[in-house]
Amino acid sequence: DAGITQSPRHKVTETGTPVTLRCHQTENHRYMYWYRQDPGHGLRLIHYSYGVKDTDKGEVSDGYSVSRSKTEDFLLTLESATSSQTSVYFCAIRPDRGPPIDGYTFGSGTRLTVV
Amino acid sequence: GESVGLHLPTLSVQEGDNSIINCAYSNSASDYFIWYKQESGKGPQFIIDIRSNMDKRQGQRVTVLLNKTVKHLSLQIAATQPGDSAVYFCAEVAGANNLFFGTGTRLTVIP
Numbered sequence: 528d529a530g531i532t533q534s535p536r537h538k539v540t541e542t543g544t545p546v547t548l549r550c551h552q553t554e555n556h557r558y559m560y561w562y563r564q565d566p567g568h569g570l571r572l573i574h575y576s577y578g579v580k581d582t583d584k585g586e587v588s589d590g591y592s593v594s595r596s597k598t599e600d601f602l603l604t605l606e607s608a609t610s611s612q613t614s615v616y617f618c619a620i621r622p623d624r625g626p627p628i629d630g631y632t633f634g635s636g637t638r639l640t641v642v
Numbered sequence: 643g644e645s646v647g648l649h650l651p652t653l654s655v656q657e658g659d660n661s662i663i664n665c666a667y668s669n670s671a672s673d674y675f676i677w678y679k680q681e682s683g684k685g686p687q688f689i690i691d692i693r694s695n696m697d698k699r700q701g702q703r704v705t706v707l708l709n710k711t712v713k714h715l716s717l718q719i720a721a722t723q724p725g726d727s728a729v730y731f732c733a734e735v736a737g738a739n740n741l742f743f744g745t746g747t748r749l750t751v752i753p
Contacts, residue, residue, distance in 0.1 A: 560739075567745055568745065569731060569745045569746055570686070570731070570733075570743040572740050572741070575739050577739065583739070617685050617686070619685075633686045634685050635683070635685050636685050
């Protein structure tokens with residue numbers, strides 16, 4: 528999607544290893560989000576950021592940490608990956624103005640498999 | 643917490659027919675509801691939204707209806723085309739920093 532890039536697109540890792548996913552935006556938006564998508568659960572919020580070094584937990588934050596050292600990058604880290612973290616991870620950004628009137632813009636996702 | 647669900651997990655329609663995708667929600671305090679379309683291998687794509695003080699909103703070939711009395715949301719797609727085949731999610735906007743998504747409905751358009 529224009530303005531938002533996720534990397535890698537696919538990753539297979541072993542249980543217990545650390546993994547970092549990257550979200551990069553070129554829109555200069557203040558708000559950035561990490562979601563995971565699993566069958567039967569839709570998308571669920573992991574963490575979000577409302578500015579450089581400003582982050583907060585979402586609905587399913589256990590086992591994840593995030594960092595935002597500059598506006599354009601939002602990193603999601605699995606400190607010690609578990610099989611339950613096998614999922615598709617989506618990053619999203621939204622305009623700074625008020626409520627998300629025009630919705631969020633989502634990246635294309637990262638498919639993570641923990642074996 | 644909030645609950646956003648869908649009545650039907652799959653929907654098949656003939657090309658050219660109208661499609662109706664339904665969604666139930668539980669948080670009557672939500673300000674907005676948004677419909678997303680997700681094609682295989684891609685992220686959700688915004689289709690249309692509706693404020694909680696509206697009953698209906700129309701876009702290009704799509705209409706969203708909101709019935710707050712029964713906490714029901716629907717997406718109507720007119721003259722459904724093969725390119726409309728995707729998974730459709732409703733999302734409930736709860737505050738400034740979270741969307742609560744339903745589990746999705748897979749729409750299949752039969753040529």
